Amino acid sequence: MADRFAELGFAAERVQAADPRCGQHLFLSKPGTGHVALLLVGHLDTVYSDDELERHGFRWREDGDRIFGPGTVDIKGGNAMIWLVLTALREAEPDFFEAVHWQVHFNAAEELLGADFAETSRKRLPAATRAALVFEFGTAAGREWKILTGRKGRVRLRIRVEGRSAHAGHPELGASAVRQIAELVPKIEALTDPVRGLTANVGVIRGGEATNVVPHHAEAELEIRARDNVDLDGAMVEIQALGGKGTVSTSAGDFTCRVHVELVDRIDAWNSANPASQPLLEVWRKAGHLLGLQIDGYERGGLSDGNFLAAAGIPTLDGLGPDGGNLHSAQRDDEAGHEPEFVRIDTFAEKALLNALAMRSLG
Template sequence: MLDTAALKEFLQQQLPANLELLKSMVEINSFTTNKDGVSRLGKMTAEAFAPFGFNADFVPSLHPDYGDHLVMTRKGTGTKVIGLISHLDTVFPPEEEIKNNFQWRVAGDKIYGPGTEDIKGGTTMIHLVLTALQKFAPDVFEEITWVILLNSSEEVMSHDFGKLCIERLGADALAALVFEAGARTGNAFSLVTARKGRAVYRISVEGRAAHAGSHHERGANAIVQLSETIQKVAALTDYSKQLTFNVATVTGGTVINRVPHFATAEGELRTFEREIYNCGIEKLLALSGKGSVCSAEDGHPSEVKIEVTQESPPWPRNNGTDRLFSIFSEVSSELGLRVVREERGGISDGNFICHVMPVLDGLGPNGDNGHCSEQSADGSKEQEYIDVTSIIPKAALNTLAILRLAQSA
């Protein structure tokens, strides 16, 4: 049995260096389309993990405007493989950071800055955990093949990264552990055991234009038809099944003296279960076809076209994730902590690999205000931050749980 007091003391000793590494990462702007910034962060990250013996592989994204994905591998003496997943990019453009004076800022137990919570704090958590494993369980550390995968464009859901994870980890990997931030209430940490899938859709309506004053009756108003179709889409929401349809943007028409001949709307559906997800898409697409809005003169109909433009599959609760959660739960009790299940509505890289290998998410430190750079004097707006007090207990939990996973396989 590993000496937990010694582990916590060691982690506390490592904390200043770990925070210095986090600071150096936060000071690099890595907005998704800041390709140079993402590349700089990738190189810095590779250098930080090189002393462990990791070999870095920079894999070009399928999207030419994004930086390279980073895969770091340390080959073990055995056959067991564990994947540790984070990402390089953030949602903050450089000019936004400057405008809102959003930079590394220490305020008590909180450290503010772009990516502190999402997800650079998760990357430095991986570094801290591996440091502890190398110190306290050197035999296990040497036996395992560790694969660290960092997505260059997670914030825009680059689907090629999921395929890269599956290719590099293989279906027999013990786990893919995702270091997105985790919530905390007292000594209870939330671990993510399921995430909603998302289908992005576009509704396009083609009507018929006409002069709004002289020949209004000839027109088939695409905006009126779109408004009717939007109501039907919204009605597909079923909270009892945790299925939601959100119509998010609407455009149409050109000038006010013309019956509009086109209109479009975009939105998304989300849900946890694959069967409900597929059924939701089927019902959505069934709304395509001839519309009820027609020309009063000759009955010329409007035409509705609905297409799914992007899909991120659901990550439903499953046996593999349940087993990982059980290991973390056992260890948390031994540490005087508690873990609780969290099923999140947001998407992570775990959605794209959960059907192949066991996945657990939310292993990063606790923070809040993710994706927010604004700050107001009255406190109603506050910037993204990380809670420093969460780092040591979460690192101890991760270290011991990963050790138990490796030993029990």
């Protein structure tokens, strides 16, 4: 991919991701003659394992105005969109193209949301960086298109429970760590509040070694998502307060389970009311008006590199890639009418034109 951008004058730098399984981040840059710098962001990874792709026979397939395949909309289509927009600007607006200090950064581990890419990316940005533009997929319904101006934040927590083992024939002598975890789950998930956009989900539970043993150890992994950091941190504090002495004891009361709550990671919410993003949205709205498009902002529950960039105070927009659907899905079920991941071919040209017109206004 770096070779295609080299044709546009971009130099490439590769930096090993913190997770060695993920390969190298790719940082492309092209100095300009002017004072404006723009950052365009994509990523290189997707979520599918080789086994999953083989099991479902999921591979590149064109059908009408759709291309099916792993990562077609998340985010190969967005990466292609970056190249398409830059190529169009070089041909149609050469003075602008040469004036801008361009940075194009591709995360090798976006699906894992490690913080190392954001830190490495920010170190390479000129002080005059006007905007961070993230090319995750956008949505298009007729002439009404939506661009992301916010994403939920996320906290991941791990809960470990120490119980007391006993023979299953004498359970009164033990204190089940699995039962303790089970009692915590409804308390955690009761924090979910759809009106506030707050969700708490216990996604993984492990515990026990054999059916004839009262389990002495169990653990759970969970996450909280919220639209703003106040709700995010409030829910985190409530869950952390569950740590300490549990509620499951031996019958004699001489031992009670101990609960340990550990913070795994925390990613700030990118609030859609972020004042730094609203002027950018207006630029895209004006460009859309020229094309007969209605452009609206919205937020998603999923996270992206936009969370990190917005948290750093950089004006950020997301969802600038083409439209598509069923991302992270390899399964095709004709009876149920379910299709795997796809990108819509018919949204490339007009979305590229929209992005090019809007970006031209930033210079």
